[in-house]
Amino acid sequence: MSERRDIVIAGGGMVGISLALELSRVLPPEISILLVEGFALPAGGGDYHPSFDARSTALSYSSRLVYEQMQVWDELQQWLCPIEQIHVSSRGRFGSTLLRAADHGWPALGYVVENAWLGSVLASALARNPRVEVCSPARVVAARAAAAGLSLELEGEGAQPLQAGLLLVADGARSSLCRQLGVAHSDKPYAQHALVANIVSARPHAGCAFERFTDEGPLALLPLVPAAAAQQRSALVWTLPPERAASLVDCPQQMFLAELQRRFGYRLGRLRQVGERSVYPLSLVQAAEQVRQGVVVMGNAAHALHPVAGQGFNLALRDVVELARVLAAGVAAGRAPGDLGVLQQYRERQRADQQRTIGFSDRVPALFMHNDPVLGLGRDLALAGLDIAPPLKQAFVRHAAGMAALRGHGHG
Numbered sequence: 001m002s003e004r005r006d007i008v009i010a011g012g013g014m015v016g017i018s019l020a021l022e023l024s025r026v027l028p029p030e031i032s033i034l035l036v037e038g039f040a041l042p043a044g045g046g047d048y049h050p051s052f053d054a055r056s057t058a059l060s061y062s063s064r065l066v067y068e069q070m071q072v073w074d075e076l077q078q079w080l081c082p083i084e085q086i087h088v089s090s091r092g093r094f095g096s097t098l099l100r101a102a103d104h105g106w107p108a109l110g111y112v113v114e115n116a117w118l119g120s121v122l123a124s125a126l127a128r129n130p131r132v133e134v135c136s137p138a139r140v141v142a143a144r145a146a147a148a149g150l151s152l153e154l155e156g157e158g159a160q161p162l163q164a165g166l167l168l169v170a171d172g173a174r175s176s177l178c179r180q181l182g183v184a185h186s187d188k189p190y191a192q193h194a195l196v197a198n199i200v201s202a203r204p205h206a207g208c209a210f211e212r213f214t215d216e217g218p219l220a221l222l223p224l225v226p227a228a229a230a231q232q233r234s235a236l237v238w239t240l241p242p243e244r245a246a247s248l249v250d251c252p253q254q255m256f257l258a259e260l261q262r263r264f265g266y267r268l269g270r271l272r273q274v275g276e277r278s279v280y281p282l283s284l285v286q287a288a289e290q291v292r293q294g295v296v297v298m299g300n301a302a303h304a305l306h307p308v309a310g311q312g313f314n315l316a317l318r319d320v321v322e323l324a325r326v327l328a329a330g331v332a333a334g335r336a337p338g339d340l341g342v343l344q345q346y347r348e349r350q351r352a353d354q355q356r357t358i359g360f361s362d363r364v365p366a367l368f369m370h371n372d373p374v375l376g377l378g379r380d381l382a383l384a385g386l387d388i389a390p391p392l393k394q395a396f397v398r399h400a401a402g403m404a405a406l407r408g409h410g411h412g
């Protein structure tokens with residue numbers, strides 16, 4: 001007879017660990033939670049882990065509130081850079097606009113954190129958490145619907161067959177568990193790749209994030225905390241046609257910097273140094289089903305977005321909070337965590353937020369890449385319009401900060 005856990009989380013990336021921490025916070029102690037992660041989780045940071053690579057993530061204000069409640073924010077704050085303003089511009093065109101946190105009475109428009117640091121903080125919070133059992137390095141290799149939930153097969157450290165009342169699938173964008181369970185995905189390739197690297201500039205970023213739309217695709221430079229005294233660092237996310245990304249990822253540093261400077265301009269002075277470069281193919285991937293009896297698909301396994309608006313992880317975190325809230329209410333009412341009615345409630349409550357956020361991330365790059373002069377004019381007017389129409393700007397900023405979708409956190 002195999003052992004049973006009430007909740008099994010398959011995948012301990014940024015989403016899976018956040019999910020474990022939030023569930024342990026809101027569910028009663030008799031609900032058992034197990035997290036299974038394929039790679040050895042970094043106990044004090046340092047070890048390589050694919051979810052926590054050289055990328056950085058722009059956390060929205062709503063994500064800050066979530067991490068405050070999980071009590072990891074104070075530690076995270078040691079190495080994150082508040083975004084005090086966002087400069088949005090369009091290469092070779094007239095429009096530009098400046099969004100400033102101070103104009104909205106907020107401490108910041110968002111916070112840039114290096115994934116390695118986020119991973120290290122989350123993994124140590126997990127290690128300190130007595131409520132969550134961790135099985136790592138180990139993988140869930142098979143999942144089948146069974147009488148009261150799911151039958152799981154695991155491979156790796158401490159692996160043994162398990163019964164789970166609820167399986168939370170958080171194994172990333174090319175989810176092998178979704179394939180196992182017959183959950184289909186739609187895949188809309190953008191024919192663009194994201195080139196990611198850290199950049200050292202001569203001039204300070206002064207807490208400014210730059211979002212620049214070019215005919216090749218959007219280019220973002222997000223402010224980072226200096227790694228060494230007086231070293232001004234920003235995180236680059238440069239969306240490019242695949243062949244351009246391939247040529248720029250390996251070219252000599254000076255050639256790379258000259259090309260970036262030509263595209264970005266001199267708002268940060270001379271660009272002096274580029275760190276390790278990596279390239280990610282971009283597509284909009286969505287699971288056809290997110291809930292079933294005893295199963296919820298979360299994070300990138302449910303929806304992987306274009307990174308232009310920095311929304312993918314922030315949306316996933318709002319999903320995490322809502323799922324935890326709905327499960328807690330269900331358990332309090334005497335229903336099992338895997339109860340389809342409870343899980344459908346979660347799906348309904350997050351549907352509008354997901355549709356809005358995915359639509360926004362999908363439309364913005366397309367709008368700004370068109371060479372059509374009429375669309376170009378519209379886009380310039382839109383940027384200029386943001387500057388002259390404060391209510392429009394307020395709405396844009398609220399969306400970018402994830403506040404538009406925020407529920408029940410005691411903030412607007």
Ligand SMILES: Cc1cc2nc3c(=O)[nH]c(=O)nc-3n(C[C@H](O)[C@H](O)[C@H](O)COP(=O)(O)OP(=O)(O)OC[C@H]3O[C@@H](n4cnc5c(N)ncnc54)[C@H](O)[C@@H]3O)c2cc1C
Nearest residue numbers: 011013014015038051058139140172299300310312313314
């Ligand atoms: C270039 C780029 C920039 C981005 N910038 C931002 C940003 O600024 N803001 C933002 O909000 N979002 C951003 N995103 C999106 C963000 O990176 C994703 O939302 C996030 O990585 C999703 O994490 P995840 O935990 O769902 O998946 P993953 O990070 O892929 O984690 C999945 C985990 O599951 C494990 N695993 C896989 N299979 C199994 C198995 N069978 N059993 C057990 N474990 C398994 C893997 O080892 C891995 O640790 C960006 C994305 C890209 C590509």
